[in-house]
Every structure is written in structure tokens, then in C-alpha cells.
Amino acid sequence: MTTQYNPFTDDLAVVCCHFNPMHYRSRLRNYRQFTAAMAASGVRLLTVELAFGDDSWELDGGDDVVQIRTTDVMWQKECLLNRGIRQLIGEGYEKIAWVDADVWFHDPAWPVRASAALDEHRLIQLFESVHRQQPVGPPEVKRGSAARFCRNRRIDTDDSTPGYGWAARAEVLAEVPLYDAMIVGGGDAAIFLASCSGVRSWRPTLGRQHWFRSMNMACRRRYVAWAARWGAAIGGRIGYLAQHASTFYHGSRKNRLFHQRWSLVAGLDPYRDLARCPEGCWRWARDDVSMRQDVCRYFRDRKEDEEEARPLNCRR
Template identity: 30%
Template sequence: MGCNLSQQHDYHSDRPSQPRSSKTSHESSNKIKSYDLSNLAVITIIFNPVKFKSRYEHYQNFAAHMNQSGVQLITVECIFESTTRFGLPPQTFEVTRADNRYHVQLVAPSVQRLPPQFEYVAWIDADIEFDSLDWPYLTIAELQRYPIVQLFELSFFLGPMGKKEILRRDYSFVYSIRNKKPIDPRRYNEWYPHPGYAWAMRRSAFNSIR
């Protein structure tokens, strides 16, 4: 699955952009658009121990982008003692247990609480913007072939001026493997295979590894 990501840099905030299909035929496009987006749940985690207000501003933009994309967004916030509540949407649930304080640890309990109708689940950083709105269809299409996919090939780390200021370009971890690029921490200054931002799995595959 091809994808471009743009990422906002603003007091440690991140933001990527979206996948592009390698299939360009009208027939393929119609088939992709036939997938039912109600089967896909998107989980995003709000993890903000330093309480940057910009994180919540980026989240609001992200939530609007998910709404435009036509997907069901599930927002989970890790709450710290004495933190200020920022009025996240009604479907949000809060995780307060000390053993769930890390961002990645919040994904599994979130999937467990999803209604059974969701066949596919994506977890995406809360400051991502895909470069087109057909990324959910492309995601489901790729999940017909693979049990897990990373939702981009190229990401742009943006500065305070947004898309006018690209601070860094990173290729995805999966793209790096497929194209035999170096996966070596000692060479990250020349090639950084980004391991995160946006992933999706068949729910059955996710449940099988819990």
C-alpha cells in the first residue's frame, strides 16, 4: 500500500499524510470504493504527560480529517493525576491505571472494547493527515491481501508553517524492508525506516496475537 505522510513539528507534535494506490484503472478504483467503511475502526491515543495544548489542537484537526474520511474514530486518552480535561468527544474512554501509562500499551485494551462488527482496526497517531481521502478504502483493499499493513510509504515531518515547511522526509519501515533499505540504527542519519504513525490489521489477526 503506497502512502505519503506529513507530520507537524510543534512542541513535540507529530503529523503524517496519506497512502496512494498503485492501481490507477477505473475498474480497480470502483472495486476499492465498494468496501464498507463501517467495518473499519480507527483508534487514536491521546498521550500527553507534558500537557502541551498543541497536542489537543492537532487532535481536533485529526478528528475532523477522520470525519471527512468517513471512518469511525475511537479516541482514547491516558489521564494523569491532576491533568486538565480537554473535552474530548463522547465515544472517548479514559485509561487511568498506572500499568497503561505508555502510548503503545493503550491499543490492545482499546481493540478489546470495540463492538464485534468491526472486522478491521487501524491505530493512527492523533496528528496525522493523509494526502487524500480514499485511504480507508485502500487500507481495506490491502487487508484483503495481508493481515497487517503500514499505511504509508513516505512521511513528511512539517514545521510550524505546515506543508510549506518540510523539516524531514522518512520512509516507512515496511517500505524499507520491501526495497532492501538499511535497517541499522547506526545509519539512521542516512536512512530512517519509520516504525510508526499508522498501522492497520484484520481484527482476527490482532486477536490471535494477544
């Protein structure tokens, strides 16, 4: 990952985000490895960093790092990605990838291949399999959700991964921004599932999702309305790159509480409980102390440095 690769593609750029309310060392270490891999591919990378309250910035500023602040600790990933996507669209990029900042792609020429794939498809996942790094032993290998879907036109949410890295045409993202109301995470699954909304089994599959079942009716209506627009913009034209990806380790996956976390926001009404900051991030619109503390505690309980619990500071 140290050799500079110049793919000679200027129509595709990458956006990632960095927010680290618990100041985990692993997040910053992984980000630096990630940016080195992006540099080796020669692709334009824009990072949107979010700091909470008066916390110090963790990244060096510059033309390729947008730094914004908010007060309330919650999952802001898709808000930050949308902020970066808007900037890249304004700069004239025709194709935009959004990638988790703990991933590297094995083929350094992937930007060229992604750009070519988006001439045919409207949305692509940037790999067909991912190797999840473990603290000891060999990596865990998982299929990409798009690869499984494209091979058999079946929505597989149980034995595949919907996250890590996607790319779409700019006109899609300009028309329908990423869904950003998943304030304890899970946006990747919500976005992938919406991309398959034209498939006959979509409604039953949606009804089986833990995150959807946990939503009250207001949250469900908000998501389904967005999914209809996103699915129409994609039009079933989904693809993937035939390459492998790897992730950098940042704590045990059991601490992500992928199923249990939805109970923290079971009573969330996004129209009542959330409001936009000037920069486009979420803040709490009403003072529900219990929900605010539960969401904040979720970040501490992820233990991404494999450490014991840290002090909570939920409003900065």
C-alpha cells in the same frame, strides 16, 4: 480536510490515544486537526484518553471517546491502543488501524484502500512516505519502514520511519496484542522489527537497536518471546499504502531523545517493576523514586510547546 468523504467501508475502524501529562497545547491542537481529517475520510474513530491522578479531561466524552485514569506518568501509548483495539474487536470490526493523533493522510479514500490491502496482507503501514512538518521551511520527507522492507526485503531502521500509522486484521490483534512495555516510547520500532522476524538478518538488526541493547536480560526475554508470537501471526505478509502522510508539528525532534531515553530505564525489570492497573495501564510496582522521576522528567524535557521546563508531578 474539511470535506466529508464517505468511503462506504464498514469493516475497518481506527483507534488512537491521547495522554498529555504536561498539558502541552500542541498535543491538543494536533488532536483536533487529526480528528477533522479522520472525519473527512468517513472512517469510525475511537479515542482512548488517559488522565493522570485527578487531572481534568482534555477531550469531550462520548461514545467514541473512552476515558480512563492512572497514577504514574510513563509512556502508555500501546496500553491505550490495546484497550481500544479490544473494544473495536468486540464491536465486530474485522480490520483495525492504529494511528498517531498528529497525522493526516493525503488520500481521503485511504480507509477503502487499507481495507482492500488487508484482504491480501495481515499488516500494512498506511503510507509510503511521510512529510514531517517543521516550524519554518519545507517539511522533512522520510520513507516508511514497510515500503522499504517490501521493496528489497531488507530491514531498514536507520533511514525510514516505523511509526505514525498501521493497520492489521482483527484476528492478528486478538491473538497477539501490541507490545506495550516500552515505557519511554519506541513501541513502533519494536512492533515493526518483530513483524520482520522471519528475515535472516533479523537477529543482527535487533542487536544493533539502541532500545534493545539498553534492556536487561529480563526485558529482552519478554520482548523476544512476544516478537516470536507476533512474527508468526504476521507470517511475513506485510504491505503498505502508496500514499503520502503529513505530521503536525509538536516540538523539535531532538528533544525526544530517541537514543538517550533508553538510559532512563536501563535497570527496568518489567516482571518486578511494573504492574497492571484495572484498566490495563502500567503502574510502578515498587517505589524506585529515581527511575520514576527520570521517566516523568522525560515528558517535561520533550518541550513540545518549545517552552522551558515545567514543574514535575510524577505521581498524581
